[in-house]
Amino acid sequence: MSRIAYVNGRYVRHAEAAVHIEDRGYQFADGVYEVCEVWRGQIVDERRHGDRLERSLRELSIRMPMTRAALSQVMREVLRRNRVRSGFVYLQVTRGVARRDHFFPSPDTPPALVVTARNVAPETGDRGAETGVGVITVPENRWDRVDIKTVGLLPNVLAKQKAKEAGAKEAWFVDADGFVTEGGSTNAWIVTKDNTLVTRPAEHGILKGITRQVVLDMIARNGLSFDERPFTVKEAKEAKEAFITAASTLVMPVVRIDDTAIGNGYPGELSRELRQQFHDVSEMDPV
Structure with missing residues (x-):
């Protein structure tokens, strides 16, 4: 066809x-x-x-x-x-x-x-989530209005190609102060050692992801600890878990940042639970 x-x-x-x-x-x-x-x-x-x-x-x-x-x-x-x-x-x-x-x-x-x-096929993403993915870090070099979902994505394309060549799934942009902004096509999250979920505020400097909002809904529904603030690359590498979110990835566990394994190097429990719950919380409209 x-x-x-x-x-x-x-x-x-x-x-x-x-x-x-x-x-x-x-x-x-x-x-x-x-x-x-x-x-x-x-x-x-x-x-x-x-x-x-x-x-x-x-x-x-x-x-x-x-x-x-x-x-x-x-x-x-x-x-x-x-x-x-x-x-x-x-x-x-x-x-x-x-x-x-x-x-x-x-x-x-x-x-x-x-x-x-x-x-x-849904199984395509599920297979990636079973093992988790790697990300690399790159300097933030995009225009200031990334909150608008424009088709002007050349910096994102170059960053994601660099990630692919490094054997990673995604690239995280890092601002001049050393804080992670977001991925080339995803929002970035970490889970601290005390099980607090952390992601950057979406008022400025990142796209307000729809999948990101569903995760916020799951956090509220489950009464999870949450801190909406920037985090550094160093903090991310020392985190208990990390993951990325987007419509194309849902909640995808991150097991490596640059050359550093995250946690025990396997998808974290909280990341996997959020992925499993995703379609129970998101809005569904029949085709």
Whole structure:
């Protein structure tokens, strides 16, 4: 079966899907995106992803390409046509197509919308969680507004490629003061020796992850000790546990940072418990 994509009002074969060469997403990275997990025929945390999409668009003064209800229907149609029951649905909105100019185009320029979907077996992530993953640390070199989920991801791409070449899954950015900000595509967490979960505040300097918020909900529901504050690389390497969170990884245990094993070098108990509980706490909407 051919994969199907939605591109600016049309459902087309994935192999033939294309955008205009003067789409501002291509020319300027002038756009935003969201990725939602699809789990057993349900879209995970669709409402929260939609809220964040709208916020990102507002911050860049880009109009929503259609109503939330219409966008939800497009997502479901793409999932249906691709027969995706477990995997991901990706949506990207740019400022649209216009003559290349740094200034915004005419206000009546319609935003451009692309939606794609792909199957990924849940067992794929579960296998990684059984052994845990490694991360490396890299200097923070991104622009100041990483709270906006833009398609301008070149520093992230370079950091994650460096991690791959080092045999790791993720790269953690480290600011000038030695504190971890976040991963190339994930939020960063540690568990201290006294079982306190720690992650950086999301008001500034990191993306407010949807999976991060679900973990916060689990922390509240289970009455776990929590401290929302920055942590250093040194503190992370001395932690009892560490993990990363994102729609693409859920709660993924970290067992190595650079060349240092975390805890006993195996996925920690708290990280594994949070992963197991995740879909019981997240919001589910049938496809």
